[in-house]
Structures are given as structure tokens and as C-alpha cells.
Amino acid sequence: MRLLAAIGAALLVSGTAIAQTASPGPTLSAVRSRDALVCGSHPGAPGFSVLDSQGVTRGLDADTCRAVAAAVLGDASKTRWVVLSSQARLPALQSGQVDLLSRTTTWTQTRDTANGLNFTAVNFYDGQGFLVRKSTNVQRARDLEGATICVTSGTTNELNLSDWSRANNVRVQPLVFDQNEETRNAYASGRCDAFTTDASQLAGIRTALRNPDEHIILADIISKEPLAPAVRHGDDQWFDIVRWTIYALIEAEELGITQANVDEMLNSQNPSIRRLLGNAGDHGPLMGLDRRWAYNAIKAVGNYGEIFERNLGRGSPIGLPRGVNDLWTRGGLMYAMPIR
Structure with a gap:
């Protein structure tokens, strides 16, 4: 038993060391080098990506990009937008013109396999009408x-x-x-x-x-139109960063963490909250990020529910109900994979 315990302790130490020294992959390196995240955006989709009267890009897809920028660079404002037509959006991602495509794009088998793309996580379940x-x-x-x-x-x-x-x-x-x-x-x-x-x-x-x-x-x-941000094949680290940032926003809503109370929640003793906000574990370093990656994303844009309500929900001009985009605990499909 002592031998097994010693081996387990050694593996734990080894795993922590690996997490702390995870080197940046090509996309993460490029984003850090230019100190900006380049996102492919819609020319005008109210609720998802549209310019407001001050020339600021607003919407659920825009806030998803901001969350990733905050997780990676610690600053949601370090986001550049490339407006893309329906025909140009996939080639722009494939060619490296953008780091992330967050632009009302449906996750389909052909797009996922034949176009050299990886869809990360659904951020809106939709359907054609x-x-x-x-x-x-x-x-x-x-x-x-x-x-x-x-x-x-x-x-x-x-x-x-x-x-x-x-x-x-x-x-x-x-x-x-x-x-x-x-x-x-x-x-x-x-x-x-x-x-x-x-x-x-x-x-x-x-x-x-x-x-x-x-x-x-x-x-x-x-x-069925499951809309999901997409990245290029071949960079698993970047795929993980985008996917787990989306999950972090959903997890924050599940745990009651909001943009307003996230600083207070840093004092929580709830193990799930401690892991999400970087007070326990090496979940950020495992992806080459700071331990406060999820905290930074939530602080910047709020949890998934806040993003939805602000851009698409009853309090917005569009006025959509949550429906299937509600949390799984309330009968919806939004379900974050465990951060542990």
C-alpha cells in the first residue's frame, strides 16, 4: 500500500509539473504573438453578431469570441473581427485568416470531416423556419x-x-x-x-x-441547426481552449457564478467552484493557460445565461425564450462537461 501511495504521489507531482509547463501550440502562439484573437464574424445577424450604434460588435457569437480572448490573453477587448460571408467563412478559417469562426455556423458531418475543421461545443441549438x-x-x-x-x-x-x-x-x-x-x-x-x-x-x-x-x-x-464555433484541424490544444471556455460559461451558470459575483465566488469552498475559478487544480495550465482562465472569461462576459438574455432573451429586442438552450437542470440541452 505504501508503494502504491508513493507511486500515486509521484504521478500527481509529475502531472502537476507537466500542466505547469504545457507549451503553447501554433494557434495559441500566434494569438499571443500578435496580442489579439482574430474571430470570423457575421456581416449582420441580430442577437449573434451585429454592429451597434457605437460600432461595437454585439451578440452571442461576439461574446463567445470575447470570452476566449479573455481566457487566453486576460483581456476581452483584444479581439479583432473579420466579417465573412456564408461562402467565405469556411475557407477563411481553413487558410488561417481567422483563429476562430464564431458565426452562426451549423455543425454538420461534412463540414466536420471534409473541410479540415473541428466544431468545439454547441453554443446555440436552432432550427430552420x-x-x-x-x-x-x-x-x-x-x-x-x-x-x-x-x-x-x-x-x-x-x-x-x-x-x-x-x-x-x-x-x-x-x-x-x-x-x-x-x-x-x-x-x-x-x-x-x-x-x-x-x-x-x-x-x-x-x-x-x-x-x-x-x-x-x-x-x-x-x-436541426446546432450552431457551434469552429477551429482548424491539427491543433488539439486550441480546440481544447475554445471548447472548454464555452463549457466554463455554461458551468458558471450551473454553479450560480455571474459577472457580478465572480470575485465574491473566489472565496467559495465549493470544490466545483474552486476548480472552475482556478483556486484548485491545474486546469488552465493543462491547456497552456493561466489558472484564472475561466475567471477571466466569466468576469468579461458573464455566464452563458447572462450572455443569452443580454443578446437574445426576454430582455433583448429579439425576446426569445430559453427553450432547448436552457440548462439541462431546467429541461434544456445546455450541459457542461465536468471541469475536474
Whole structure:
């Protein structure tokens, strides 16, 4: 028993030493060298990534990038944005133009395997819907027989519309545009009978229309759209950093840690809180980061629930319910892997 205890102690010491000296991989090195995180962003998706009146990028995806910047550099403001179209977003990540793609991108098998990408963790569970004018009296998606539907190219929405139309024997005429802004303008000007994209984006787009009350989002959801930040294949350390930063934000909500009380929580004796905030264990050093990596992220942007409510929730102009994006303890799908 003494021998086993001695071996265990030696392994523990060895593991700690390794964690403390974890060397930075290529992406972490590049981010630290330029002292900035470069994020691929959406040209304008209310609630996810959009410029406010002061020229600041706001939204759930934007706050995800800020959280990673805070975890890595200790400063959420050290974030640069590269605005990317639907067609350009994956090549920009593949080529190294951006360090992180956090841009309403659906995690699919083809994108994950054939494009040299790794999706980190889902930060929003969505589904594709339809926006229509109330004056059309369309109540269900099947009522769109013969309709012209605006959709953006290079998206899962374009493919899903084709699949749904074929599977349900509903003939529609897609009107396809290269840019999201073109698609929105075409719908707003009456060039199409409906607009299809992720339901959360439709909610944001609806609020920006001239007379939002004249438009409705149909109840029918025709696809699964798990949205997740993505990184390149080949840098496991960077993959771990982004994934575990997202989990840290979810874990913070589970544990009741907020942007306002995170400093007070540093005094907690709860083992889970101590590990998350860096008072116990080497969870930051295991990824080449400071022990306060999660503390820095939470201090910068708040927990996942705070991010959701600020950008998409009932207190925002979009007003979405948490739904499946609530914590697993309240019937949702948001579930952080254990930090231990």
C-alpha cells in the first residue's frame, strides 16, 4: 500500500509539473504573438453578431469570441473581427485568416470531416423556419405550395429547403442570393413570399423590418441547426481552449457564478467552484493557460445565461425564450462537461 501511495504521489507531482509547463501550440502562439484573437464574424445577424450604434460588435457569437480572448490573453477587448460571408467563412478559417469562426455556423458531418475543421461545443441549438407576411394568410409551411422563398447560398438553409420541399412534395421556387443582406432586402421589398433561415435569425430580422407586426414566423421547424464555433484541424490544444471556455460559461451558470459575483465566488469552498475559478487544480495550465482562465472569461462576459438574455432573451429586442438552450437542470440541452 505504501508503494502504491508513493507511486500515486509521484504521478500527481509529475502531472502537476507537466500542466505547469504545457507549451503553447501554433494557434495559441500566434494569438499571443500578435496580442489579439482574430474571430470570423457575421456581416449582420441580430442577437449573434451585429454592429451597434457605437460600432461595437454585439451578440452571442461576439461574446463567445470575447470570452476566449479573455481566457487566453486576460483581456476581452483584444479581439479583432473579420466579417465573412456564408461562402467565405469556411475557407477563411481553413487558410488561417481567422483563429476562430464564431458565426452562426451549423455543425454538420461534412463540414466536420471534409473541410479540415473541428466544431468545439454547441453554443446555440436552432432550427430552420419561415418568415412570412400576415397578409398571405399562410399558417403552416405546407401552405407555401408554389411560393417564392428567399434563401442565402452556401448555407445549410439552401440544402434543407430543397430536402424539405422534396420530402413533403411541396413545390417552391427558391430565390437565392450570395449575401445575407441581399436576401433580407429581397424579402423586405416583396420579391419573395417567404424568407427561410434559422428561426433565431428570423426573429432578429423581423425586429428590423419596417413594420414587424405585419410579419410572423411559422411554427414549423424543418431542420436541426446546432450552431457551434469552429477551429482548424491539427491543433488539439486550441480546440481544447475554445471548447472548454464555452463549457466554463455554461458551468458558471450551473454553479450560480455571474459577472457580478465572480470575485465574491473566489472565496467559495465549493470544490466545483474552486476548480472552475482556478483556486484548485491545474486546469488552465493543462491547456497552456493561466489558472484564472475561466475567471477571466466569466468576469468579461458573464455566464452563458447572462450572455443569452443580454443578446437574445426576454430582455433583448429579439425576446426569445430559453427553450432547448436552457440548462439541462431546467429541461434544456445546455450541459457542461465536468471541469475536474
